[in-house]
Amino acid sequence: MGALAIKNVTKRFGDTHILKGIDIHVDSGEFLILVGPSGCGKSTLMNIIAGLESPTSGEVHIADRVVNDVAPKDRDIAMVFQSYALYPTMNVRQNIAFGLETRGVPKREQEEIIARVAKMLQMDHLLDRKPGQLSGGQRQRVAMGRALARNPKLFLFDEPLSNLDAKLRVEMRTEIKQLHHRLKTTIVYVTHDQIEAMTLGDKIAVMKDGIIQQFGSPQQIYDAPANLFVAGFIGSPSMNFIPAHLASEGGAIGVSLQSGEAACFVPLPDSQRFARYVGKRVIVGIRPEQWDVANDGGGLDCKVDLTEPTGPDTIVFTQINGIEVQARLHPRDARAPGSVLHLRPDMGKVVLFDTETEIRIG
Amino acid sequence: MSKPWRGVLYAVLLIAAVYYLLPLYVMLSTSLKTMDEIRGGNLLSLPGAISFDAWRKAWGTACTGIECSGLSGYFWNSVRMVIPAVLISTALGALNGYVLSKWRFRGSELAFAMLLFGLYIPFQVLLLPMAQTLGWFGLARSMAGLVFVHVVCGIAGTTLFFRNFYVGIPDELIKAARLDGAGFWRIFLRIVLPMSLPILMVTLIWQFTQIWNDFLFGLVFSSGESQPITVGLNNLANTSTSVKEYNVNMAAALIAALPTIAVYVLAGKYFVRGLAAGAVKG
Structure with missing residues (x-):
């Protein structure tokens, strides 16, 4: 059953097109991430799903019902905001009860719900405090509790972790994921953080300029990005984009890479799909972890410019085809700046992009 | 800051x-003196024997024109x-x-700008059209009419105060309340x-002071039964008798000023806090 379907939704303010035809389908129980840089329209889309703004055209379906003309409160949704949006003059208990009260839930039932939510989020001891007396993480928890109390069909999270410090963000991220496993309620989650997107989502919609650039599972998006933007946006450190000529050598199609004096020709597997690009310039996308240190030759001698040890890995910086390239290597394989490393890309995972359209080839 | 400068600063503040x-002191001490003492003594001297006769007279029996029943009636007016x-x-x-900050509509900025315009109109300009309007409404020279004038003239200022305060409240709070099922009034009230x-508090103090101290509208738009204390004070001071009773005049002026002083003393701390509230986001 479809929990949420967005059909050709557009949004325009005067001459500014915020959303240019959005199509999304989410099944019941799925965790959907809307991710993109600021100004890409993801928050507007969220507001349209919530009913806080109306689309210029298109339809929004929640639980197989068109909700374009349904008020936010009747859409059976709950939302967690970036600023938490707790009512400052009410204590935690009243904050949670407010929505139940407006819905006419009987007093006794309200208390049961508050007790259940407080237990689930371990915040019994906070119930009588005002939001001003809570830490950032506690406020976040209360905001989630308020949403949980509604027991909605659909949860909306609008950058809920952006105001937390790094450590707490990781903790709350895990907690949200556990919560989702337990409740199995459909979640739509807006973020600009690609790590949150990768770690939380069942499906990710990468947005830019009011258009969904790619919609798929995290792994699909990571392994086969639809275009240069998605490839660069997802993954950290970012994918290396190396300009190169696609050439045919001895029956194999491949690219030539050059670093300093050294040069090599790297054939692509299953290369007939690139045939029509032979002789043209392309962009070769290689993720930092898709480099190996080749001790048996068959790679490229690269001079190490800089290293950044992160603990489990060391990021090595070098120059290939005039571009700075990062390779994520095992610390054992890394070399000090100034020395030479023999690097070989994992061509099975490499992706190519058209220089003009920036769309993935093949 | 160095010590001598601090001394200079305190001296300036003290002066x-x-x-x-000083004027308040002169008013207070004069109001507690008898006329004999005023004639014989010096302006700044303390009263020899404290007498509340002048206060009693100002409140109950002083003449304001042909009527001689003091300021009490005007005060309650x-x-x-x-x-209200x-x-x-x-x-x-x-x-x-x-509405102007959280429920914006097409033209709401224009409406706000026009309201602000009301702040810059000198009230004297309003006298004739307002008199005409009150006449149409059948409110001329009535208490209700005076209240109406003060409400109309006060809205520009009170709207500005609240609008600027509410702009600082995050919109997400309103969105959250809407999702919680609350409507326009429930969000506002709760x-x-x-x-x-x-x-x-700022608005209440501000409006109280403005309206209590108003003389112009009180003089023009009220008569007899409904005149406010500022008009009464003017009448009392201008009623010529054989002698000018300074002590009674001073007591009357203090009676007229007491409520605003009381409001500032009781709620002054909110006033300062409220004015600063917009500056730092809570």
């Missing part, structure tokens, strides 16, 4: 304080005028501010208004 308090006028203008200002205490 300023004395300068501003002012109370009856100021309470302050409450209504503040309530409308809060509501306007709420969420927004309870957050408004600082600006509410």
Whole structure:
């Protein structure tokens, strides 16, 4: 059953097109991430799903019902905001009860719900405090509790972790994921953080300029990005984009890479799909972890410019085809700046992009 | 800051304080003296024997024109005028501010700009058209008419106060309340208004002072039964008898000023806090 379907939704303010035809389908129980840089329209889309703004055209379906003309409160949704949006003059208990009260839930039932939510989020001891007396993480928890109390069909999270410090963000991220496993309620989650997107989502919609650039599972998006933007946006450190000529050598199609004096020709597997690009310039996308240190030759001698040890890995910086390239290597394989490393890309995972359209080839 | 400079600073502050308090002192001491003592003594001397006769006369028996029943009637007139006028203008200002900041509509900025324009119109300009309007409404020379004038003239200021305060309240709070199922009024009464205490106090004090101290509208738009205390004080001071009773005049002026002084003393701390509230986001 479809929990949420967005059909050709557009949004325009005067001459500014915020959303240019959005199509999304989410099944019941799925965790959907809307991710993109600021100004890409993801928050507007969220507001349209919530009913806080109306689309210029298109339809929004929640639980197989068109909700374009349904008020936010009747859409059976709950939302967690970036600023938490707790009512400052009410204590935690009243904050949670407010929505139940407006819905006419009987007093006794309200208390049961508050007790259940407080237990689930371990915040019994906070119930009588005002939001001003809570830490950032506690406020976040209360905001989630308020949403949980509604027991909605659909949860909306609008950058809920952006105001937390790094450590707490990781903790709350895990907690949200556990919560989702337990409740199995459909979640739509807006973020600009690609790590949150990768770690939380069942499906990710990468947005830019009011258009969904790619919609798929995290792994699909990571392994086969639809275009240069998605490839660069997802993954950290970012994918290396190396300009190169696609050439045919001895029956194999491949690219030539050059670093300093050294040069090599790297054939692509299953290369007939690139045939029509032979002789043209392309962009070769290689993720930092898709480099190996080749001790048996068959790679490229690269001079190490800089290293950044992160603990489990060391990021090595070098120059290939005039571009700075990062390779994520095992610390054992890394070399000090100034020395030479023999690097070989994992061509099975490499992706190519058209220089003009920036769309993935093949 | 070095020690001598601190001394200079305190001296300047002290002089300023004395300068501003001196008239109040003269009023108070004169009001407690007898006429004999005033004629014989010096302006700044303390009263020899404290006498409340002047206060009693100013309140109950002093002549304001041909009537000789003191300021008491005028005082209660002012109370009856100021309470509804302050409450209504503040309530409308809060509501306007709420709409203009949180429920914007096409043209709401223009509406706000036009309201602000009201702040810059000298009230004298309003006298004739307002008199005409009151006549049409059948409110001429009535207490209700005076309240109406004060409400209309106060809305620009109260709206500005509340609108600027509410702009600082995050929109997400309103969105959250809408998702919680609350509508326009419920959000206003349960969420927004309870957050408004600082600006509410500022507006109440401001409006109280403005309306209580108003002389122009009171003089023009009221008569006889409904005249406020500022008009009464003017009449009392201008009624010529054989001798000018300075002690009675001073006592009358103090009676007219007491409510505003009381409001500042009781609620002054909210005033400062409220004015600062907009500056630092809570």
